[in-house]
Amino acid sequence: MNKKHTKQEHEKLLTLGRAVIATETEALEKLNERIDENFVQACLYMLDCKGRVVVLGMGKSGHIGNKIAATLASTGTPAFFVHPGEASHGDLGMIKDDDVVIALSNSGETDEIMTLLPVIKRLGVPLISMTGNKDSSLAKTASVNIDVSVEQEACPLGLAPTASTTAALAMGDALAIALLEARGFGAEDFAIAHPGGMLGRRLLLHVSDIMHTGKELPAVLETTLLSEALLIMTQMGLGSTAIVDRENFVLGIFTDGDLRRALDNDIDIHKASINEVMTRNCKSISKDCLAAEALAIMEDSRINALPVTDKENKLIGLLNMHDLLRARVV
Numbered sequence: 001m002n003k004k005h006t007k008q009e010h011e012k013l014l015t016l017g018r019a020v021i022a023t024e025t026e027a028l029e030k031l032n033e034r035i036d037e038n039f040v041q042a043c044l045y046m047l048d049c050k051g052r053v054v055v056l057g058m059g060k061s062g063h064i065g066n067k068i069a070a071t072l073a074s075t076g077t078p079a080f081f082v083h084p085g086e087a088s089h090g091d092l093g094m095i096k097d098d099d100v101v102i103a104l105s106n107s108g109e110t111d112e113i114m115t116l117l118p119v120i121k122r123l124g125v126p127l128i129s130m131t132g133n134k135d136s137s138l139a140k141t142a143s144v145n146i147d148v149s150v151e152q153e154a155c156p157l158g159l160a161p162t163a164s165t166t167a168a169l170a171m172g173d174a175l176a177i178a179l180l181e182a183r184g185f186g187a188e189d190f191a192i193a194h195p196g197g198m199l200g201r202r203l204l205l206h207v208s209d210i211m212h213t214g215k216e217l218p219a220v221l222e223t224t225l226l227s228e229a230l231l232i233m234t235q236m237g238l239g240s241t242a243i244v245d246r247e248n249f250v251l252g253i254f255t256d257g258d259l260r261r262a263l264d265n266d267i268d269i270h271k272a273s274i275n276e277v278m279t280r281n282c283k284s285i286s287k288d289c290l291a292a293e294a295l296a297i298m299e300d301s302r303i304n305a306l307p308v309t310d311k312e313n314k315l316i317g318l319l320n321m322h323d324l325l326r327a328r329v330v
Contacts, residue, residue: 053080
């Protein structure tokens with residue numbers, strides 16, 4: 001690993017890398033022409049599907065097919081991948097007569113897929129093929145064929161599937177997103193399908209799920225001495241307290257930041273009341289808002305705590321940045 005490489009070697013690697021990107025970019029640009037009536041028909045087959053979309057593919061096409069199935073499933077189109085080699089040894093029973101099959105093969109002549117065609121035809125399910133040869137056996141047998149051919153692979157030998165797999169992957173994404181839009185599949189639907197992910201937490205978690213209430217809610221009257229308010233803040237451990245009147249309407253908030261500013265102004269913490277140092281007209285939020293909305297308010301206003309209020313501006317909870325961190329919204 002101590003071998004020194006010449007500048008020419010560095011330049012050659014850069015040139016090769018850029019050539020690959022250029023070749024695959026050209027292949028993707030030419031896919032625009034393939035978004036045609038065959039593409040529309042493929043989408044309609046899947047929109048009308050009462051069962052699931054079953055994706056088949058061997059080798060590198062199998063890896064792409066697996067990803068396409070996962071993308072379809074996560075965007076509102078129930079789908080799964082079946083390995084053609086396993087399908088001919090029993091897994092073909094996973095395909096039902098209300099399903100749709102997508103078969104990927106660059107050559108359109110893959111033996112393992114060709115073996116399955118008579119059974120798929122006998123089931124009477126729509127067969128969507130994605131091939132690099134529109135005159136292939138698979139393309140001609142399919143209910144509809146989507147042409148994902150490329151002029152050349154990015155591999156200098158023209159052997160390793162590179163541009164062809166990129167084209168197939170992009171076409172799979174195009175199908176999935178077209179179906180997503182057609183189904184009216186929204187952000188909340190996506191979140192429900194991804195409850196463990198960051199997006200799921202951002203779109204499913206509400207302020208009411210993580211706010212502090214009841215005995216955990218620090219709140220004091222505006223006439224409270226600063227020293228007493230600090231004691232309550234320490235006991236609650238939230239770094240802030242809401243300020244309310246006797247009817248529980250929010251008047252303001254007092255935080256660690258307000259304390260530092262008070263000390264800078266030589267405020268006597270034993271004699272001053274909280275209404276002398278609190279932040280009035282503070283930001284607040286409804287319990288029905290998303291936790292992500294609370295995060296946006298805190299980040300925009302550069303604050304670390306928010307009173308949670310009802311429609312009358314009465315205090316019902318308190319939320320701080322640590323709550324959002326623990327909930328992994330941040």
